[in-house]
Amino acid sequence: MSGKLYIVPTPVGNLEDMTFRAVRLLKEVDLILAEDTRVTAFLLKHFEIQNKMQSHHKFNEHQRVESVTVRIKAGETIALVSDAGTPGISDPGFLIVRECIRQGVEVECLPGATAFVPALVDSGLPIDRFCFEGFLPQKKGRQTKLKELAEETRTTVLYESPFRVVKTLTQLAEYMGDNRLASVSREITKLHEETVRGTLKEIISHFSEKEPKGEFVIILQGKNH
Numbered sequence: 001m002s003g004k005l006y007i008v009p010t011p012v013g014n015l016e017d018m019t020f021r022a023v024r025l026l027k028e029v030d031l032i033l034a035e036d037t038r039v040t041a042f043l044l045k046h047f048e049i050q051n052k053m054q055s056h057h058k059f060n061e062h063q064r065v066e067s068v069t070v071r072i073k074a075g076e077t078i079a080l081v082s083d084a085g086t087p088g089i090s091d092p093g094f095l096i097v098r099e100c101i102r103q104g105v106e107v108e109c110l111p112g113a114t115a116f117v118p119a120l121v122d123s124g125l126p127i128d129r130f131c132f133e134g135f136l137p138q139k140k141g142r143q144t145k146l147k148e149l150a151e152e153t154r155t156t157v158l159y160e161s162p163f164r165v166v167k168t169l170t171q172l173a174e175y176m177g178d179n180r181l182a183s184v185s186r187e188i189t190k191l192h193e194e195t196v197r198g199t200l201k202e203i204i205s206h207f208s209e210k211e212p213k214g215e216f217v218i219i220l221q222g223k224n225h
């Protein structure tokens with residue numbers, strides 16, 4: 001293989017979702033860049049992959065980019081993985097892809113697991129057009145974003161942690177009305193996978209009574225549907 005950066009999705013939960021091609025490439029590349037080497041070590045061990053790893057996360061991504069592009073231009077093949085799902089989707093990856101493209105380095109992204117796609121399809125809400133927002137801003141710009149999303153006519157996709165999901169759903173209800181339809185999925189592909197559909201009021205009630213656990217995907221109906 002000539003020098004190239006491979007973006008390799010990993011399972012969001014169920015290890016059976018790993019593709020044959022992803023396993024082969026992780027065995028063949030010269031180096032694996034991992035968001036958390038401990039998480040990726042578990043994955044590599046499961047698939048009997050023995051390869052060199054280096055950490056590549058949001059705190060060191062800026063410093064790593066140049067050395068990585070130099071190695072690829074010298075003919076090495078490097079794979080980028082995140083802890084779960086497709087790198088670059090609410091995970092590190094964008095900076096290195098942009099720099100490789102700027103420098104004429106070949107980049108190839110494998111198709112694979114991404115949490116929001118099954119959550120979106122499972123929702124029962126219109127998915128011919130949708131808006132992916134990832135995580136809402138924590139402080140600065142949060143209210144502005146909530147006001148903006150309240151007027152969005154397309155189905156909206158958000159990510160949220162279990163610690164903030166009830167707070168976020170409550171704020172969404174304040175801006176959109178508690179009768180806005182939504183679908184909330186958690187633990188996608190895992191043993192305790194759950195999708196709760198209904199109005200924001202009904203979903204808030206559900207997760208206020210049942211302690212939220214796992215990573216969440218919130219799907220919101222667009223305005224005026």
